[in-house]
Structures are given as C-alpha cells and as structure tokens.
Amino acid sequence: MNTSGKKFLSILIGISALLLIIASFGDLQISKAVLNQNSIFGNIFQIFGMFPSALIPFISAEIIFIYGLRQKNQISKWILSLSALGFAYWSAWGWVDGWMFYGVTTLNNIKTHQALGAANNSIGATATYSFGLEALFTFIILVIGTFLIYRWLSKKTYEELSQLIVVAIAGIAVVYVSNSIVNTMKVNWGRFRPYEIKEIVSSTKGTFTNWWHLNGATGHQSFPSGHTIAAAAALFLPFFADRKNLKGQKILAYSGLIFTLLMMAARVRIGAHFLSDTTMSLIIAALVTFVATKAIGYSFIEEDSLN
Template sequence: MSVAEQKRWFIGATGIFVVFMVIAGIWDLQISRHFIDYNSVFGTIFQTFGEFPVYMLLVLSGEIAMAYGFRDRTNGLFSGSLIVGGFALAIWQLRKYLSEIESYSLAVQDNLHRHRPIGLANSDSSEASLNLAVTYVILVFIFIVVTAVLQYWLYNKSDQQVKQLLIVSVFASLTVFLAYEANIALKQAWGRVRPYELNATQSDFTAWYHINGPNGHLSFPSGHSMAATLMIVFAWFTTGKWHRYIWGFGIGYAVLMYISRVRIGAHFMSDTVFSGFLTFLIIYIMWELYRILIAPTNQLQ
C-alpha cells in the first residue's frame, strides 16, 4: 500500500472514529439502554471465547521460536533458550486463555442455575475455574494439537522463511504488549462504570471524555475490543491473497466484537470504538516499523 493510500485510509478511519465518538458523547447511555440484552447468545459467545487473538498471537510466536531453535545449529545456547522460552510462552498463553474460557463458562452455568441472564459475568474479577487436574489435562491436549498443527505448517517452510517469521513474531508480540498495556493504563485512569454496574438511577454514568481516576471500575476502553482488533496481526504471518483475506476477516471480527460488547452490557459504544481505533493505530505503527526497518531486505517468500 502506497503512502497516499495509507493517508486516505487513515483520514477515512479517523473521520468515522470522530463521528462515532461525537455520537457516543451525546447518546452513549441511551444507546446502551436500548441495545442491551443480557441474555444475548451472540454477546455471551463473544464474551466467553472472543479474546483468543491476544493469546494465540503469543502462542504462535512461541511456536515459531521453537521451530527456529530446532533448526538453528550455529549457537546451541541461543537455540536451546529459544526452544525453552518459546515452549513456556506458548503453554503459558494457552493456560491463560483456557482460564478465561473456564471462568466465563462457569459464570454462564451459575447464571442458568440461579435463573439469571446468561451474559452476566464480572469481566474484571472472574476467578471461577475447573478442577486443577481437569484443567491441566485439557491444557496438555490442546497444546499438543496446536503444536502439531503449527509445527506441521512451519515444517513446510524454508529456513529463511522461518527466520523471517521469527522476526515478524517479535514485532507481533511487541504489538500485543503495547496494546494490552495501553488498554490497562487507560482503564485504570478513566475509572468508568460499566453498563451493568450502573446504580438504579444511573447517576454514576459518566461520559467517555470524563476521567474519574482509579476507582476499581474498568469500562473504558474495552479489553475484548482490543483483543479482537489484534486479529488483524495474523495477516502479518501471511502473503498474497491470504494476507488480504485475513486482514479483511480481522476487520469484520473486530466489528462483531464491538457490537457484542455493547449488546451484552459490558461496555458503552465509546468504550469499544476508542479501543478499536487505538489498537488499529498501534498495529499500524508497529507494521510500519517492521516494513521500514526489516522488510526491505527480508521479505517473506
């Protein structure tokens, strides 16, 4: 994409962002009131499973590190460190993702048992989990399956391609880290009450541009929306038509997540729109850094 095309995309995206944030600044609460459905199956599914990009990007990066480590014969210490580190990163992130799924799934089960809306779940302090032994059996099984699939994919790559994928994975991991840290920092600074946390009179609602300071409330910006937007980063690991397909799928997936978070009552519209735009900006900056610093001499084949 040329610089001129990038500018057009950026201007268009910024215009859409500004329009939605102005609308949210006026009607955020009203939109939430009319759109919320705590029994939404759509919202509950995305709430339970939808954050996988933020974890799976790091799992993929760990698997690539392992593949490169097994192939490299020039420095045993470095190769061994990559293998061990990649393994630890992959299984750690799988464990975190499974813990999240367990927590939300058990919350749904508890809601059904108590005859409450299925989508009600504390997004900020969910701690329910399965029996530890069951959890680790599931973890080991999924890790073996994921490793088998990804290592088979990497097995068919040349040494040079795996090397370039390793470089891409470093930039992808940094992108995940920056997006996550920015999201957490803003959540804590804004201290915005979530829709389902509002009191009976909704007097504790604050507009998105009002900074409340740290108070335990973490609605603005949306963490799920940040995670879903990172789906776009998977396109970095591909070329040609697959690059375009995954990039387009990432956009669509992110938009569905934004809608689902408002639908289930976990966020206001402005929480999701701001999170999406900020994450897009971080992705763009990191991809341009890769393209400028690395890509001219190291293209994926």
C-alpha cells in the same frame, strides 16, 4: 502501500472515527436501546471471543520454537526451543483460562437464576474450576497448534523463517503494549459499565459519564474495553501471511476487522461496555499495530513482495 492497503487503512480509520463520533453523542441512548445480558450473541463472544490476544503470542512463540529447532548451536537450539514452547503453553493457558472463567460464571448465573452475563466483568468476580482440566485443555491446544504450525513452517526457508521471527517479536509486543495501555486507562478512567448505572438499571448507584471524562481510580473499569482489545489482536494476523500472498493478507486483514466489530457489538449488546469503550480499544489496537509493523517495514497489505 498499494491501493488495497490504502483502502483497508482508510476503512479502518473511517469506521473508528465514525463510531467515536456517534458514541460521543449517543453512548447512553445506544446502551439503553440494546442492552440485554441474556443475549446469546453477547455471551458467546464474552466467553470465547478473546482468543486473538492469546493466539498471536501463541503463533509467535511457535515460530520462535521452530526457528530454535533449526539452530546448529545446541545451546541456542535448546534454549530457544524450550523457552518458546513454554511461552506457547503459557499463552494457550491464558486462552483456556478465559474460556473457563466466563463459562463457569455463566453457568453459575444460570443456576442462581441471574442474567447470563450478569456481573461476569465486575472487579472481584470469581469462579472455581478444575486446574487439571484447564491444564489438559491447554496441553491439547499446544499439541494441535504445534503440529499445525510445524506443517506450515516446514516449507519455509531459513531466510523466510528469519523474517517471521521479526514479525513474531512484533506480534508479542503489539499484544502486550495494547493490553497495558488499555489496563492503565481502565484504572484511571474509572468509568461505570452500562449495567452499573442508574440511568439504565434503576437499582444500581453508578452514574453515566462521557468517555472523555476521567473519574479516577473508582474501581470501575468500563473504558476502554478489555474484550475488544483482545479481539482486535486479530488485526495482526495478516502480518503472518507470506508477503507475496496479497490475497491472504486481504482475507486476514478484513477478517480481523470484522471479528473485532462483532466483538464490539457483542460487548455493547451484553451491557458490559458503551460504544465508546469498544471504539477506543479498536483505535488503540490499530495504532499500536500500525506503528509496530511500520517499524519493521511491513504494511497490512503489501504493494510488492518483500525480499
């Protein structure tokens, strides 16, 4: 790993450690000071900010799709291509479904004169929207995404594409392992969200607990943050960059980190999570990404080009 790679990793570790220390002492006070469920910033990220967790599998599936098209064996060609394209569609569907769910619940909150972000993250929250419209938006994303990724990959040699296949598989694994860890922890920690605790909203019955306190399966799922783990999938983006393109790796690595930090701020602002909830998701995403990519011999920012 070169100086740039070490610097990025040091920044990532430093920010994570610092935020967790701050959260350990100031979780409740921070949420009290900044919570605003009508925050436009918070609601925009709540509705649209989860896309990286769908984007990484989508790109990965498209890589497998293009790789399949280059196979000489017709059986392998069609099995790989069709299954990968189906997976890409399914990934895009999850992307659109998240937008529509949070968008519709926000509109419903406006109609019923509630705070924009009220109860959108509660267990059992529901929203009704058009299946056909959702399918149409997904199809449009699939067509545009396939066209753009095909243009990107059309210039790759078969060897370069073969390397990207390994990255694609790692990307899918990173997203689903990270999400599985967070979802399991959510259930077992049973932590109330900031807008559910009486220390902040007097009309509620929940109580504040520190992030290291396991409450068990209470039905409340504040810790860790699901939105943040979804946004933090963006940390994987630099691994799609050509290993010779150090500038591209840097841009994508820092962009992914900045986007994740913005999501973290948005989740705290809207009152859906404490700072420690979001920080733990950042730590989980960083660790899973680091381990998975080291296993295939890659770094966030490479020292030398890989052959």
